[in-house]
Amino acid sequence: xxxxxxxxxxxxxxxxxxxxxxxxxxxxxxxxxxxxxxxxxxxxxxxxxxxxxxxxxxxxxxxxxxxxxxxxxxxxxxxxxxxxxxxxxxxxxxxxxxxxxxxxxxxxxxxxxxxxxxxxxxxxxxxxxxxxxxxxxxxxxxxxxxxxxxxxxxxxxxxxxxxxxxxxxxxxxxxxxxxxxxxxxxxxxxxxxxxxxxxxxxxxxxxxxxxxxxxxxxxxxxxxxxxxxxxxxxxxxxxxxxxxxxxxxxxxxxxxxxxxxxxxxxxxxxxx
Amino acid sequence: xxxxxxxxxxxxxxxxxxxxxxxxxxxxxxxxxxxxxxxxxxxxxxxxxxxxxxxxxxxxxxxxxxxxxxxxxxxxxxxxxxxxxxxxxxxxxxxxxxxxxxxxxxxxxxxxxxxxxxxxxxxxxxxxxxxxxxxxxxxxxxxxxxxxxxxxxxxxxxxxxxxxxxxxxxxxxxxxxxxxxxxxxxxxxxxxxxxxxxxxxxxxxxxxxxxxxxxxxxxxxxxxxxxxxxxxxxxxxxxxxxxxxxxxxxxxxxxxxxxxxxxxxxxxxxxx
Numbered sequence: 001x002x003x004x005x006x007x008x009x010x011x012x013x014x015x016x017x018x019x020x021x022x023x024x025x026x027x028x029x030x031x032x033x034x035x036x037x038x039x040x041x042x043x044x045x046x047x048x049x050x051x052x053x054x055x056x057x058x059x060x061x062x063x064x065x066x067x068x069x070x071x072x073x074x075x076x077x078x079x080x081x082x083x084x085x086x087x088x089x090x091x092x093x094x095x096x097x098x099x100x101x102x103x104x105x106x107x108x109x110x111x112x113x114x115x116x117x118x119x120x121x122x123x124x125x126x127x128x129x130x131x132x133x134x135x136x137x138x139x140x141x142x143x144x145x146x147x148x149x150x151x152x153x154x155x156x157x158x159x160x161x162x163x164x165x166x167x168x169x170x171x172x173x174x175x176x177x178x179x180x181x182x183x184x185x186x187x188x189x190x191x192x193x194x195x196x197x198x199x200x201x202x203x204x205x206x207x208x209x210x211x212x213x214x215x216x217x218x219x220x221x222x223x224x225x226x227x228x229x230x231x232x233x234x235x236x237x238x239x240x241x242x243x244x245x246x247x248x249x250x251x252x253x254x255x256x257x258x259x260x261x262x263x264x265x266x267x268x269x270x271x272x
Numbered sequence: 273x274x275x276x277x278x279x280x281x282x283x284x285x286x287x288x289x290x291x292x293x294x295x296x297x298x299x300x301x302x303x304x305x306x307x308x309x310x311x312x313x314x315x316x317x318x319x320x321x322x323x324x325x326x327x328x329x330x331x332x333x334x335x336x337x338x339x340x341x342x343x344x345x346x347x348x349x350x351x352x353x354x355x356x357x358x359x360x361x362x363x364x365x366x367x368x369x370x371x372x373x374x375x376x377x378x379x380x381x382x383x384x385x386x387x388x389x390x391x392x393x394x395x396x397x398x399x400x401x402x403x404x405x406x407x408x409x410x411x412x413x414x415x416x417x418x419x420x421x422x423x424x425x426x427x428x429x430x431x432x433x434x435x436x437x438x439x440x441x442x443x444x445x446x447x448x449x450x451x452x453x454x455x456x457x458x459x460x461x462x463x464x465x466x467x468x469x470x471x472x473x474x475x476x477x478x479x480x481x482x483x484x485x486x487x488x489x490x491x492x493x494x495x496x497x498x499x500x501x502x503x504x505x506x507x508x509x510x511x512x513x514x515x516x517x518x519x520x521x522x523x524x525x526x527x528x529x530x531x532x533x534x535x536x537x538x539x540x541x542x543x544x
Contacts, residue, residue: 039322040312045425047515050311053538123516150422153317161436168433243319244395266325270542 001068001091003227006031006234007216008067010058013041014246015149015186016073017253019096022209023071023216024235027226031233033065034073036250039240039266042149043076044118044185051120055081057269059089061238068225071216072096075184075208076118079126092219099211100182101130105138107180107204114173114203115142116195117184118149127184141176145169145185152190153249162191166198173199180204190253236260240269273340273363275499278303278506279488280339282330285313285511286518287421287458288345289525291368294481295343295488296507302492303505305337306345308522311512311538314421315348316390316457323392327353329541331361333510340497343488344368347457347480348390351398364491371483372454373402377410379452379476386445386475387414388467389456390421399456413448417441417457424462425521434463438470445471452476462525508532512541 007023009016013036020034035058037043043051055077059070070093072078072085078095085093104113115127122144131138147165156162173181181203183189189207196205220226227233237258239246250258279295281288285308292306307330309315315323327349331342342365344350344357350367357365376385387399394416403410419437428434445453453475455461461479468477492498499505509530511518522530 039318041317045313045515046311046513050513050515119516146426147419147422147428150419154418156419159440161433161440164433164436168431241318241322243317243322244391266538267542270539 001225003225004031004229005066005068006033007069007071008033008035008062008065009071009073010035010037010055010062010077011074011186012036012043012076013038014250014253017250018186018189019071019073019209019212021255022213024233026213026217029229029231029233030227032235033062033067034237035061035264036237036239038243038246042118043074044120044149045146046120048080048120048124051077051080052084055085056088059085061264061269063089067091069094069216069219071212074186076120079117079121079124094212094215094219096186096208096212097126097130099215100184100206100208101127101134103211104180104182104206105131105135107206108138110177110179111137112139112141112176112178114176114178114181115140115184116145116169116181116188119144119146121184127182141173141178143169143173148191149185149187152187155249155252157191157194162194163198166191166194170195170198178203180206183207234260236262238262238264240264240266273497275497276303276501277338277340278305279341279343280305280307280334280337281343281345282307282309282327282334282349283346283458284308284315284348285310286522286525289522290458290461291343291345291481291484293527294485296505298485298489301501301503301505302499304507305334305339306509307333307536308509308511310515310518314390315346316392316421317418318392320352320392320396323349323352324356327357328360331357333536333541335361339363341366341488341491343484345458348392351389351393351396366484366487366491368458368480368484369398369402371487372456372478372480373399373406375483376452376454376478377403377407379478380410382449382451383409384411384413384448384450386448386450386453387412387456388417388441388453388460391416391418393456399454413445413450415441415445420463421457421459424459427521427524429463429466434466435470438463438466442467442470450475452478455479506532508534510534510536512536512538
């Protein structure tokens with residue numbers, strides 16, 4: 001494996017671009033390949049079997065691009081498919097659950113942590129298990145917030161309806177007096193302001209992107225795989241569908257322009 | 273073709289079950305096969321090319337089950353893929369756009385018709401074109417309401433946030449003084465009450481299910497293909513994914529229990 005090989009990322013759609021954003025801020029010289037499964041998005045409302053199939057297909061696609069490391073930039077896929085991905089892949093695989101959980105434990109003073117995510121992430125209790133493994137006495141309160149993904153994708157960010165929906169979802173967590181809240185879906189950082197307003201200023205919001213980027217850095221340093229070029233890395237983006245307004249929405253998540261955008265056919269994902 | 277062959281229906285997911293419900297009420301003795309592409313739902317946010325591919329795959333799957341008639345029980349697929357489906361299939365194909373448009377024209381007294389649907393349906397202007405073809409002087413006001421699908425799927429039916437979102441979407445149609453409104457997505461009948469409340473009692477809500485069922489009946493009668501058995505028809509349901517709570521949500525849309533439910537693999541859809 002060569003230092004200049006790219007880091008691979010995949011997500012059900014565009015949410016994972018918030019993770020790419022964190023990694024490129026920390027490691028601007030790394031080459032990056034992103035795959036977003038926009039033809040089959042979302043994953044969070046689908047069954048475990050389907051999410052595992054899709055995740056293995058995405059990983060295989062990226063492996064054929066000679067990635068040196070795989071970042072599962074999707075909390076649903078991390079919750080459901082990480083074990084299978086680690087079993088089948090010989091390169092390191094970094095998911096979103098452990099970095100987010102570690103940071104939440106650091107941030108919490110009272111031992112009460114909230115977690116929000118998709119139906120699949122919450123039903124699988126991935127964060128509960130991870131948090132309790134790291135700190136057996138921690139109290140974890142989980143809540144699925146399925147409407148947050150479409151709200152973020154529609155850009156309904158400063159909106160009375162979004163605030164009402166956030167109140168409906170978050171009131172029970174607030175009543176538990178949590179002091180840190182894991183944004184357990186890569187879409188949710190887009191709604192950070194309204195979530196903070198509803199849950200209250202004292203609650204620390206924890207997003208997996210930044211701690212995951214730190215783990216990527218540690219991995220690469222530890223294995224001598226850090227790209228030591230002093231040029232800005234190449235960033236390539238592959239998606240299984242390019243709907244109207246895709247670029248505009250994706251650039252909102254990535255925080256910058258997307259220049260190398262390619263479409264992948266589902267046949268290519270499924271059959272190879 | 274035999275009278276006892278089934279009628280085929282497909283939709284991106286479960287919304288088309290509201291159309292099955294209308295057809296089985298009118299034609300209880302017909303055998304029915306439904307395919308819901310729950311592994312790739314929704315279609316309404318995806319590109320035309322992708323929706324056409326998926327629609328042809330669904331149609332081919334149903335053709336292998338010897339259907340005598342295809343009902344495209346999805347407004348997005350009807351808007352985007354009906355022409356291609358009619359070109360490739362030798363059996364009759366019934367979409368949602370024409371039945372809904374005809375009924376809206378009957379209901380409208382002032383010649384101002386509103387249409388709501390997914391992004392794909394509205395961007396393709398399928399209803400505008402159809403309505404103006406049927407009645408060139410009609411004034412059509414279209415509005416995409418992408419958050420209605422997740423709200424209906426989540427069952428947020430009598431809810432303050434849903435009402436606020438409906439107000440945000442529908443106010444501009446109300447200001448145009450429309451007197452009939454096409455519910456141009458098979459999910460929307462689930463939200464009928466809140467839509468009626470927001471748009472006002474005087475506006476007639478038009479849903480494609482009932483007029484489409486009438487067209488199915490006319491087709492079968494006209495071609496001598498009506499099932500004359502006096503037994504209740506067999507109803508089989510195929511889906512590409514069965515997530516948690518699927519049955520509960522699907523039965524809400526169908527209005528009755530689902531007994532014959534099968535899973536189809538995507539490979540089978542794509543490769544055959």
